[in-house]
Every structure is written in structure tokens, then in C-alpha cells.
Amino acid sequence: MDKIEQFKRQLEEKEIEPKMDEIGTVIESGDNVVKANGLRDVENFELVEFEGRQIFGLALNLEEYETGIIVLGKGNAIKEGDVVKRTKRTLSVPVGEGLIGRVVDPLGRPLDGKGKIESKISYPVERLAPSVIERAPVDKPLHTGILAIDALIPIGRGQRELILGDRGIGKTAIALDMILNQKEEKNRPVCVYVACGQKKSKLKRLVKALEEKGAMEYTIVVAAFADDPASFLYLAPYTGCAIGEYFRDNKKDAVIVYDDLTKQSWAWREISLVLRRPPGREAYPGDIFYLHSRLLERAAKLSKEKGGGSLTALPIVETQAGDISGYIPTNVISITDGQIFLDSALFYKGQRPSLDIGRSVSRVGSKAQVSGMKKIAGTLKLDLAQFQDLERFSEFTEELDPQTRKMLERGKRMRELLKQEDLAPLSFEKEIAVIFAGTKGYLDDLPLEKIRQFKIDLIEELKAPSLEILDNIRDKELVDSKTEGELEEVIKRVKKSYGA
């Protein structure tokens, strides 16, 4: 009885009054683009609603006698003569803590069947990025939990780092590992994962993995599926960005993954061509660069005066046959602060993650590493590059001097050490301990095949409750002399079990 009283009262509070709507009439419709007359006072980029069809549209072309509208939904049911209403709202989405743990569509509507989205604020989907004066240099690390990245291509909070590679070789896996790794991080950032053009089954599996590992406690998913209209794929990254910006603007850190921007480019190309805007290179519209630049510029580190929050962006772009000179890849490379390039050849050779260290870079670099990592991994990238060059060169040489031979053996072991499975991110203190063992030469006398197991055993040993090594490194963010001694002890102990 109580429930019914509550219900009744809530209903009474809602106002249901007929009001006068400003309308237009559909005169042309096809390919999810509609032309309507009327709508005289509609604003540019305003949300409009197709009467009786529960579908929204976006007013994009305000021509002298007609209005061009892209349909935010499946437009097949819309016909000539249908009524289109103004909503008097620019396209905006609900933002805030209420979004955490939810899966939403590009309009902010729930897709996970868990009820209404609790939100008191909306952010416009299109928004200007922070200006020159509102920013501060990136100085705090974003730990991905992937050894090769955190050591060699470190990412900072507020940076944009591109993940690039052919299909199916682990781009999404890197993003997923990064999200999972945030669980135990200090000052854990909110994670936003934008699935743009994915299969529903793939996203389902991904969300399940996030739930099982407890990552949905701090993650928001925005989804536009492969069978959604192009307008959804075009909007999804912007929606995700607005959701992430809320945290950035409120003194918190957030990370956003755009998986992937290639599909968003295709969607925008489709919409532009249907709107009859002339095609350019590869039939993309002239503003394809601007599509991504204005999106990615919104990821930034804010100055202290603006709250010091940050939004880090990890856009994913698919290459064709490893060609990084393609139009979209080079466009996005010229926007981001670095790229992580995954190589198919390495993937099929069994090197996971298949990072091509020579072609990957982080322009923000070591400024964003904790000092402990910087100390032991500082020259590692250059050293490995030298090693690779040497390996290629010495392929044809029989006689090698001992110096060169040592370099080769060390390099091979470091490369083996940096290999890592999926879904097994390492917290930064474990990463530091592992790399410490490698760069200090403790592995030089271990057989190459045993390195992988050694890594696992070392970490197991270090997890022993009696040891404070990992906690020490975590608190101080470096390996002090006392910890160094203790760490060496453990390393030697584990090595003994290998008969070394």
C-alpha cells in the first residue's frame, strides 16, 4: 500500500501539460539524413525529436528554406510528412559520478538494463578545449601495468598517446590491461571506455572481464555498435569525452580510451558524403583532421588555478598492412603526444605485447615517470634500440668480441623480461623490481628460456607478507639503498633455485 501511495504522490508532482511545440515537416529522408522545412528558430547543433517515433535528430545544416538533420537512431521508419519538434537543447549528455559502472549509448541512455542514470548535470557534447593559459605541464605518471610501456614509452596524466597497429594484434588488450591496472593505483583515475563500431559480443566479453576483476567500480562504458547508425559512431567519442571532462574539471584524474577512431572516421565520411560535402583524400571530407583534433585537444592537464585535474586519452587507430603513412594514422600521430606501435610480424613471432620500440615514442617521456623508474629505465630505450641494430648487424658475423657478445646476451634477456601476457598488469613497484633485476645484470647468467618463469617466481617471492620491499618502493616511489640490498637478496635466493 505504501509503495502505491509513493507512486501516486510522485505522479502528482509531475506536470503533464500540453505546450506549443515549434515544428517542421519532413520533406526528404534517406540514409539517416532528413531534410525538413519549418523549424525556423532551431539553433545550430540543436537536438530535435521526431514526433511519435521516439527518435532524436541533430540539426546540422540550417539552410535558407530547409533544415538538414542527421538521425540519431534508425531512420527507416521516418517518412515524408512526419513532424519534427524542437527540444530547445543543444546536444548534451548527463555526466557525473552516477555514470560510474554503467554502460550508455552516445546520448547517455542506459544500455545495461540497470535502471535510470542518476545525474544532476549535463555537459554539451561539443566543447572548447582548455586554452594555453589554463594548462600545466604533464608531470604525473599513468601506469598501464605493461612493463614495456611503463619503462620505455611512459605515459603521463593529461597526455594523448596513440595505440596503432593492424587488426587483431592486441590494441584493445593494451587498453583493457591499462584499465585493470588502475584498481590498485594511488589516486586512481576514473576510466572511460568508448566502444566505437564494435560487435556487441566483443563488448559484452570486455565488460564481463571488467566486472570480474572489479574494474567497473571506476569505469564508464560508452557504446556505439557496428550496426548503429553512423551518427552514433560519430558522436560516441565526443560523448565519452564530455563524461571524462566532468572529472577533469572537478580536480580529479580520468583516462579515456577511444576504440577506435578509424571507425569514427568512416562514419563521418559517410555522413559528410550523404550531406553532399565534397570528398578529399581517400574520399574523407576536408575537416577529417578537425574531427579528431578538437576531440583530442580536450584531453589535458589543468593548471593549479583550474583545479589540477587531468584527462588522459588513449585513442586507437587501425593501420592497413602496417602502413603508418596512411592518411588517418599520420593525422592522428600529428595530434597526439606520441604513439605505441604494434607490429604484426612481432605478434606472429610470439612477442607479446608486440611493441615496435623503434617506431614507438612518448613525447612527454620521462617527465612523467616516478623517479625510481626513471633511474633504472632511463637509457633502456636507447640501449634496446642499439641492441636491435647490433643483433641485425651481427647476424652475418662469425667472430664477436666479448664486449659485443655481452651486449647481445643482455639485450636478449631484457627483451624476454619485457614480454607479458594479457590481463596480467603489474603494479609499478613490481615493474621496478623486475627491471631492476634485468638492468643490474642479475639475469645475465640465467638461461634465456628460464627468464619468464624467473619473473613469475620473483614476484611471488616478493609478495611474501614478511617482506616490505614492494611497500617500500611503492611509498617512496624509488629503490633506496636499504631496499636495494634486500631486493638483491631475494633475487639471489630465487636464482639459487634455478641452480645458478
Add this chain to the structure above:
Amino acid sequence: MKTKTTITTWARVLVLLTKGQSENAKKNIILRLQEQLKRKKKDYLLPKILETAEKYLAQAEKITLVLARETDSATKEMLGQKLIASLGKGKKIESKIDDSIIGGFVARTEDYLIDASVKKYLNQLKRISLEEI
């Protein structure tokens, strides 16, 4: 496609030019249009243009009033007056009966829509109830 655009553009131009003109002036404008079209060998389009222009004019000047069922003329008259007052003077009311709106009325012009039907009311109730659950 191109012919259709020609027709609709001329029709619009005609509506704009003849607004508030005397009958004589209107006749002259139509004659001039005919000459212009003859010059371009498109005078066969004139009837279609006139027909389209009429349609535009009619649309602009009418208010469509939809009721669920027949009502007495007094109620219709009062409703009509109120609508003309708020949606534009000098317009004519065109009534229709459509029982799918269940009750109340729907009034529509080229630019505005007032949906005061029982169907809409019930739909809104449904939407709110679902949200509350």
C-alpha cells in the same frame, strides 16, 4: 530532381512576391513569370508552379484541428477562436476526425504543434511510470 527544384523555387518566389498584393498586381506578376519561363522554354511548368504555390499558401494559412469524435458546433467554434488567437490571425480552421487520439485535440500549423490529446497524456504517464520503476 532539377525540375522539381525549379518548380518549388519559383513557387516560393511567387508566394513571396504576391504577398499582400492586389488581385491586379498578382495577375501581372504571374504574367511576367510566364514570359520568363517562355524565354527558357519552360512555360509548360507554369501550371505545376501555380499549383505548388497554391499548396504553400494554403498550408501557411490553415490550422488543422483534429478531434477524436464529432462535437457540437458551439465547442468547435470556441476552440477555433482560441486557436486563431494564439496561432495567428487570418488563418482558417480545417477540422478532421481521428479517433486514434482517444480524446482532447491536436492543433497544427506549418510552424507549430499543440498536442492536447488524451493519447499523448497517456503516453507521458507511461513514460514517467517506467522511469520511476
Add this chain to the structure above:
Amino acid sequence: MAKIIQIIGPVVDIEFQGENMPSLGNALEVRKKNLILEIQQFLGGGVVRTLAMGPTEGLKRGDEATDTGKPIMVPVGMGSAGRLLNVLGQPTDEMGPVKADQYRSVFKDAPTFVEEKGDVEILETGLKAVDLLCPLPKGGKIGLFGGAGTGKTVLIQELIRNIAKVHKGISVFAGVGERTREGNDIYLDMKDSGTLANTVLYFGQMDASPGVRFRVPFSALATAEYFRDEEKKDVLLFVDNVFRFVLAGSEVSALLGRIPSQTGYQPTLFSEIGSLQERITSNKNGSITSIQAIYVPADDLTDPAIVAIFSHLDSSLVLSRQIAALGIYPAVDPLESSSSILNPRTVGDRHYRVASEVVRILQRYKELQDIIAILGVEELSDEDKLVVNRARKVQKFLSQPFFVAEPYTGHPGKYVKVEETIEGFEKIISGELDSRREEEFYMKGNIHEVINA
């Protein structure tokens, strides 16, 4: 009073009632949105087509616009030095209004043929690759061409540090369509190093609408021209990145009703580039020395925009991804880079001789690459082996540690005078250093660091 009748993206059509039509290039203001629209075309029937200098979301048909009577006007004079300005010349550094002596229009005619200065001298940059192979003429223009991630911005930052710091005139920096983060880095850097006081900074970065990116180089240029013509100063103009200006033009071109040309570019590509580049020049009043970064889309040097820009420059530095992958920074491709002042008359016999020989042996090395790949170095003639030996040393010696890159490379930066550069390469090609290992030449300053190592 005029009203908006059409809005498509950044292109807005406005209808004027009555007689007084504004002029082409005038700025119209939509007060309720604080937005400026610049007139691009007259469409007839009292309608003008304009380009918005900001976002057009929220505008509607029927909104009013007023003619300001003039084009965009920016503040000029020393009052603008040390300030961060946007395309409209408004301050964005939160330090109050700009104390301007005058306001100047962003449009101006380029100097006539008669007014152009004829003679040139070299402007030392301190970078070996630049000074040797594509020397920069004082009052001239150098372009830094490169694809994504080849080091253009780092190179421009190093040149700012080397030249602007010692430069006794004034500098103008135009950030056109590049990263806002880099804008922040440059601003803070200049503040720290003291260069800010003599620099005017204009930014219209890659988050801005196309109208802004299209117009901001002109705003910066108006300031530079004022210093050159009225205050008779020597001006340094940095533009990062000229390609983005062209790209902005192509974004709006179709919306302005033009039929697209090659690769989808605007048919007005040449005239747009010309209208900008011809004003960046020196005359009898003073000089504008400009250093322009140019992004090469998809690494394609035959891209129509790139081809069009090349012809306007005195000196072209081409950065190559392949060379960057070898770890050689600056990743200058010596065989694609050139300078119009690399002749005996301007740079002197010795410089010319050394530069020519360096290019010759690098060209020869390139030709021998295939033979080396198949047969190995051992199969070459003795003379060719010597060429390869010296060429590889030359390649490595062209690399140089930058001051601005110290945090990444760990190597302290080096400045090398022109004479030292010539001396260094002369010693290599003469054979004096044939016995040295090639790694010794990598990431060094002048030749004495190699000799005394």
C-alpha cells in the same frame, strides 16, 4: 541591421536589408554570441557569405549581425609584446587588456616589386645541418618540412632558443593549428628564459574552428608588418604550422561553394598561399626573417599544398622519418633540402665548396646502397669505400644535441658557429679523420669534441 539566413558548419550567410552593403573582408559581429564573422563573398540579393571566427553551435536563422565597418583589427606596437593573443587580437593570458598604440587590419597589400630588398646575408642558427646545407638568409624564409613525428616542433623550439634569444629585434610567434600543450610549453619556456618580453604570441590551435586557423597567421603577420614598417625593426616570425592554414582553407572551401581541385584541396590553393607568403618579406624599412614549420600529410612530398609552398621559400629543410628512425636528430635529409643562397657569392667559396662536396658524397653513398646491400662493403672499389667511410661520418656528424631536447636525450645541448661547422665538415671530407670510428661523430657539437675525445 542584418539577419542570419543560413548556417552550415562555420559558414554563415547574412542578408542585408537596404542600401549600405559592407565591404569584402569586413568583420560582422553577432553580439548575443560574442562571435565575429568575416565576409568572404557576395552572393547577390543583399546576401553575404561569411566565415565564423569561433564555434557556431547555438546560432539560429534570424539572429542579428552588425557590421563593424572594418576587417578584423589587431593591436600592434610594443604594448602587445609579452602577450598571448587570439585571432582577434584579444588577450588570453588573463593579464588585462592590451596597451595598444594602434590597431591594424589583418589585410594589407604585399610590398611591390620595387620595394623588395635585393641583397642578402646569412643568419647563423647554430645548427650544423642548417647552416651548412640550407643556410637561412637574413630577412628570408626557411621552411621546415616533415611528416608526423619527425621533429619539426622541437627544431623550431631550438631555433627560437638560438636565434630569438640573441636577436635584438622583436619576435612574433604564430601557433597555427598545432597542439595547445605545445603552446603552453612555449609560453612557459619563454617566460623562464626571458624571451617573452620581446615576443608577441598568437595562438589558433587545433581545437579551434577552421575560420580561426585560417585567419590567425594574418593576425600575427599584421603585427610583424607594423614592427617592420612603422618601427623599422628587424622581426623574427615563427609559424608553426603553415600546412594547417592551408588545411583550414580546404575545410571551408566546399562550404563556400567552390568546386574541389586536386586531392580535394581548394581551387584557390595557390592564391591563398601566395596572399600569405608574399607579405612575409623584407623591404627598405626593415626585415622579416621567417621560420615556418610545414607538416607533410601522409609523408607525401608531392602533395599539392606542399608543392605549392616550396616555391615560396628561400631555404627548405626536409626532415625524414627514415633518418629519424636511425636515431639521427635533427632528421634532416641532406639530398632533399636546399637553399637559394647556397652559392659562392653569398656564402663564400669555402662554404660553398664544402657543402657541395658533402652533398656529392652523400649522393654517391645513396647510389651505392643497393650494391652494399647485396654484395657487402668489401666488394666496392677503394675509392668508393672511402666515400662510404666519409659519408657515414658526415651523416653522424650532421646530428646534434639540442638544448630543448636535453630532458629526453640526456645529452647537453650544443651551439656551433658557422665557421666551426665548415671547418668540421672540411676535415671529414679531406680525409683527415678517416681513422676515427664513425660512432665518435654521433651527437657532437663542433669537430674539436671529436678530435679531442
